[in-house]
Amino acid sequence: MFKFLGSPPPLPRWAEVLLLPLINLFVAFLACALVIAAIGEKPVEVLWTLFQGPFLFPGNMGYTLYYTTNFIFTGLAVAVAFHAKMFNIGGEGQATLGGLGVGLLVMALGSSLPMILMVPLVIVFSAAFGAAWALVPGYLQAYRGSHIVITTIMFNFIAAAIMVSLLSGPMMQPGQMSPQTGPFPGNAILYKTHDVLHWLGMGKVAESPMNLSFFIGILALIGVWLLIWRTRLGYQIRAVGHNPEAAHYAGINVPRVVLLTMAISGALAGMMALNEVAGAQQRVILNFSGNYGFVGIAVALIGRNHPVGIFLASLLFGALYQGGTEIDFNYQSITREMVVLIQGLIILFSGALYYMFNPWLARLLYAILPRKASGEGAAS
């Protein structure tokens, strides 16, 4: 009975992938319910509003998927770096730079190129600028020994400063006082989904900021799956993540893998700008990255760094964001920042306290699940 007091038995795979994340999520919402109760509202009612928010009105689903797109990109960015045991918390800055790249491209070329050339360029620029902004911390980690976490934090602030000074200076729309660029010409934008569906003869679809970058996000999910589990580089990334010394001994150029991983991670974060800048706003506005880069960490944690998990976690967070707006509408005493609180709780329970319930659950499952006769049961 007390055999596993020191170290718990291993968790079955299905429990680790499915049950434990669900328990952690549940506890996070339970803690949030306590806060709601303390404020003096009915927790079940508020959380119910939060969850059905995405489905209440036509068009809400579009909003949900629009938020989801941001989380797909930033979640993937964090996950790719995680596979090499690197913690990229610079998604915020990389997304900012991605938007900056798109803005500079549009300013430079205007409406001179046809859409068929311009839109691919927009995609390349968002990824390239994000990648470049992640490459520097990657280089400093690989060759100069500075820690990626600290450097990427610093780079977030530097990116924000660059953004403010450019948007309130050279890039500002002439004759405007708010720090933003002028609207993009029609050749440089990603179409809104409701427009596309309308043209395709689907009738009148409710308007939302959801745009074609959602489908680029889906492609990115597939691409990351292929990269991590089906390519040589992906294998090297995972090898470096498991054990850099062993990877080096096996002939893998570790610094090169670190650089490439960070570049890919940064490119994905930068592509978040496709959704916000090229799709939804169709101009560069200040702070469009809106903490999505940080929430990407929560997405990757819950999604267990796997594209399928990241997609589901992105949907959950997208729905939460949309639900937050419903809460804003329906409750006087609760604001949409309730969602930020929930995100914090989710990161706490699914990330930092991930191991809290693990031993309990493992012991419980070990006790109640039938075991193979030849297994540990026979040994005792």
Add this chain to the structure above:
Amino acid sequence: MNDLAFQLLLALDASLRLAAPLMLCAMAGIFSERSGIVDISLEGKLLASAFVAAAVTAATGSVWLGLAAAMLSSMMLSVLHGFATITHRGDQVVSGLAINMLAMGFTIVVGHAVFARGGQTPALTDNQRFSPITLPFADQLTAIPYVGPIYKELISGHSLLVYMALAAVPLTAFVLYRSRFGLRLRAVGEVPEAVDSAGISVFWLRYRALMLGGLLCGIAGAYLSTASGAGFVREMSAGKGYIALAAVIFGNWRPFRALGACLMFGFLEAMTARLEGVDFPVVGVLPTQLMQALPYVLTVLLLAGFIGRPTPPAAIGQPYIK
């Protein structure tokens, strides 16, 4: 004393005001990181305690209760950080991030629910704040050249919390380098196994280090909302916790060097505010927004080994497994 020198004096005075919360948070960061725990949750603790200080002061009318509550709330977040990273060996960066987000969401949600002012707390009156203290003889001594103005403008006329921040630095240094607790604290950040084999609890030491840090962050938070400001506004900490973390690294995890970094960062901030829009001959208007990024740029350069070599505590970031 000519005008330029007097302007410089005023700028230094402003630097000290801006550096005070950084100093407190940096000392908090030194305690935590020297014990082996990465602490990016300085930001969240600063924000939460700024809110609690203003909210409790507004509710009770006593700024001292506000300060006490701020220190308590910040220490509770420290204990949470410890619970996740020391007891449950969770990732220290993830835990810090969670606390920062919790603080951001919690202050706005609770602030909105309690005060219904869009996340702000009611404005505090003068007797509900830590107001400037005029040191003795400040006015009488102004006649003395140099010493007088420096004493009056730079040294005198700050709130109590600024003096507490200034005192925190030598106190931190003393505790760290001259006390038994400090010796063990430094050891636990370098070789926790050695401390453990001497029969001293690694867990309890790290918890105490974190709680001390929480205490200091609490004072810094109270400074933001009840001394330099008159009430809480949302996202009041505005990255100061991260700048303090940069100062810790810049100061190579040593109190007096970190103080130097804090003063430098404070001076940069004071100068950006002063130079905004000023048209200089030859160079023109300085890009002040870019200057705000200087602390971060300098820290990156330092970390990359272009200005000296940082030597972080050896065991930092690794949970201790007994």
